[in-house]
Amino acid sequence: MSVHEQFADDLSLYALGALQGEERSAVERHLEECPDCRHELARLQGSLALLAFSVTGSKPPARSRERLITAIAKEPRRAHLIRPPRRAWWTVVEWVAAVAFVAVISLLLTQNSNMRRRVAEFQSNSMKQQQELLQAKQLIESLTAPDAVHFTLVAGKVPPQPQGKAIYVRKNGTLVFLASNMPVLPAEKIYELWLIPTSGAPIPAGLFRPDAHGTAAVVKPAIPTGVEAKTFAITVEPSSGSSAPTTTPIMVGVGE
Amino acid sequence: MVRAVSKANWSDAELLWAIRSGDEPAMEHLYDRHSSIVYSVALRVLGDTGSAEDIVQEVFMQLWRNPKVFDATRGSLPGWLAVITRNRAIDSLRKRRPETDISSVIVSVEPDLSGAEWGHAVEKIRGALGSMPPQQRSALEMSFFQGLTHNEIAQKTGEPLGTIKTRIRAGLMALRKVFGQ
Numbered sequence: 001m002s003v004h005e006q007f008a009d010d011l012s013l014y015a016l017g018a019l020q021g022e023e024r025s026a027v028e029r030h031l032e033e034c035p036d037c038r039h040e041l042a043r044l045q046g047s048l049a050l051l052a053f054s055v056t057g058s059k060p061p062a063r064s065r066e067r068l069i070t071a072i073a074k075e076p077r078r079a080h081l082i083r084p085p086r087r088a089w090w091t092v093v094e095w096v097a098a099v100a101f102v103a104v105i106s107l108l109l110t111q112n113s114n115m116r117r118r119v120a121e122f123q124s125n126s127m128k129q130q131q132e133l134l135q136a137k138q139l140i141e142s143l144t145a146p147d148a149v150h151f152t153l154v155a156g157k158v159p160p161q162p163q164g165k166a167i168y169v170r171k172n173g174t175l176v177f178l179a180s181n182m183p184v185l186p187a188e189k190i191y192e193l194w195l196i197p198t199s200g201a202p203i204p205a206g207l208f209r210p211d212a213h214g215t216a217a218v219v220k221p222a223i224p225t226g227v228e229a230k231t232f233a234i235t236v237e238p239s240s241g242s243s244a245p246t247t248t249p250i251m252v253g254v255g256e
Numbered sequence: 257m258v259r260a261v262s263k264a265n266w267s268d269a270e271l272l273w274a275i276r277s278g279d280e281p282a283m284e285h286l287y288d289r290h291s292s293i294v295y296s297v298a299l300r301v302l303g304d305t306g307s308a309e310d311i312v313q314e315v316f317m318q319l320w321r322n323p324k325v326f327d328a329t330r331g332s333l334p335g336w337l338a339v340i341t342r343n344r345a346i347d348s349l350r351k352r353r354p355e356t357d358i359s360s361v362i363v364s365v366e367p368d369l370s371g372a373e374w375g376h377a378v379e380k381i382r383g384a385l386g387s388m389p390p391q392q393r394s395a396l397e398m399s400f401f402q403g404l405t406h407n408e409i410a411q412k413t414g415e416p417l418g419t420i421k422t423r424i425r426a427g428l429m430a431l432r433k434v435f436g437q
Contacts, residue, residue: 009421012428017343018405042331042364047428049335049363050435051400052297052342054381060295064309068287068316072280075320162270183269183328236267250267 004030007037015044102167102176105220109172162214164251166193166232173225175205177218177232182210185236192237193218194245196253198230205232207241269328276323283320291316293334294341301345301401311345335363346403377435384434388427395420396427 007030013019014027031038164179177193185191190209194202206221231253235245264285266274274282291312298311315337318325326336340361385393391413398404398412406424410417 009425012425013406013421015428016399016424017346017403018399020405038362039364042362043432044428045339045361045363046331046335047431048342048400049332049338050381050431051385051396051428052338053293053334053378054385055300055401056293056296056378058296058299059292060309060312061305064291064295064312065284065287067309067313069280069284071313071317072283072320162273181273183267183273185269186328186331248265250265250270 004034004037011037011041012044015041015048098165098176098178099167102169102174105174106169106172109174162251164193164232164234166253168195168229168232170226170228173223173227174220175218175223176220177206177208179208179210179214179216179234181214182216183214184210184212188239189236190239190241191216192235192241192245193221194233194235194249195223195227195229196231196233198228202233202245203227204241204243207237268333272319272323272326272328272333275320283316286319287316290334290337293338297338297341298345301342301403302349307348308345311341311348315341315344331363336361339363342400349403380434381431384431388430391415392423392427392430395423399424 007027010019010023010027014024019027031041160181162179162181162183164177164182166175166177168175175195179191182191190207192207193205195205196202203223204221205223206218208216208218210216233245233249233253234251235242235247235249237246266282266285268286268289271282271286275286294315295308295312298308299305302308302311326333343361388396395409395413398409399406404412406417406420409415409420413420
C-alpha cells in the first residue's frame with residue numbers, strides 16, 4: 001500500500017480531529033478518491049484505539065448500569081421499529097428444491113458409479129445423465145444466484161435470527177448447507193462450516209461469506225465419505241480458512 | 257437445524273443484531289463486555305467520574321437507539337467505542353457540539369483483542385508507551401487525551417510545528433508495531 005507522503009502527517013492529525021478549515025477539507029477531498037489513504041486512516045484510528053486501551057482498568061459504578069437499563073426501559077418499544085424483513089429467505093419451495101437437489105446428487109453419484117462399469121453397453125444412458133447433470137447444475141445456479149429473491153417466513157413479529165440448515169448424506173459425503181441472516185464479517189474473516197464427527201476432530205466442510213442480505217450456501221464441499229456426523233458447527237476464521245477451528249463456534253447444530 | 261448458542265458467547269456483531277430488534281439482555285451483555293473501556297477513556301479525558309458516567313450513558317444509548325451506527329465490517333467494536341468515546345469526551349471537554357459523524361469512523365485493530373489476551377495486550381501497549389521518547393509520548397497524549405491541536409502543542413512546548421506533527425505520527429506508528437502491523 002502506498003500512502004501519499006504529502007498527506008502522511010495530516011492523516012494522523014485528521015484522525016485526531018486536530019485539522020480545521022482548508023487543511024481538513026483538503027484531506028477529506030483526498031480521502032474521497034484514495035482508497036489507500038482511507039485504509040491508512042483506519043489503521044491510524046486503530047493506533048488511537050490502542051492508545052485508548054492503555055488507560056483501561058476502571059469500571060463504571062453499578063449505578064451506571066442501572067441508569068442505562070432504566071433509560072432503555074423508558075425508550076419506545078423497539079417492536080414498532082421492526083420492519084418485516086426487506087429481503088427474505090428460503091421459501092418452503094426452495095427447501096424442497098434443496099432436498100430434491102441432494103436426492104438428485106445422491107442418485108447421480110450412484111448412477112455414475114454404475115455407469116462407469118457399463119458405459120460401453122449403455123451408451124445411450126449418458127444422454128439422460130447429461131440432462132440430469134444439467135438440471136442439477138441449473139438448480140445449483142438458481143440456489144446460489146446473486147439475483148435470486150429469498151423470503152423469510154417468521155411467526156408474528158419475531159425478527160429473523162441467524163440460522164443455518166445442513167442437509168447431509170453420509171454414505172456419499174454429500175452436504176448442502178444454507179444460511180440466512182448471518183452477520184456480515186470484516187474482509188479478513190470468513191465463516192467456516194465444520195462437520196463434527198461422532199469421534200475424532202472436526203472436519204472442514206467449506207468456507208462461506210454471506211451476501212449483503214446475510215444469505216449464503218455451501219454446496220457439496222470436499223469432505224470424506226462415510227463419516228457419521230454428530231453435528232455441524234460454524235466458526236469465524238481468517239479469510240483463508242483453517243484446518244482446525246481457532247475460535248469458539250458461534251453456531252452449532254441441534255438434532256431435528 | 258443449526259441455531260445460535262448461548263448469548264454470553266455471542267459475538268459483538270450478533271449482539272448488535274439482536275439489539276436491532278430491541279433485545280434488552282443483549283444490550284446488557286454488550287455493556288458488561290465493553291463499559292470498562294468506554295468509562296476508562298472518558299474518565300482519562302474528563303478527569304471526573306460524574307462526567308465520565310454521562311459519556312458512558314450517551315455512548316451506549318446511541319448504540320441502543322441506532323445499533324446500525326457501527327458497521328461490523330468496518331472494524332472492531334471495542335476499538336470503535338474507544339475512539340468515538342474519546343472524540344465525544346473531547347467535544348464535551350471543549351464544550352462543543354459533536355464534530356464527527358460516528359458512523360463514518362472506521363477503526364482497524366489487529367489482532368482482535370478479547371478475553372484472556374486482553375490483559376497481556378494492554379501491558380504490551382503500556383510497555384510501548386513507556387519506551388517512547390518522553391517528548392513523543394507527551395505530544396501523543398496531549399493530542400489524544402487533552403484534545404490539543406498540533407498548533408496548541410507547539411505553542412505550549414515552544415517547539416516547531418513540523419516537529420510536533422512528526423512526533424505524533426511517529427508515536428502512532430510505534431504503537432502499530434506493538435502487534436507487528
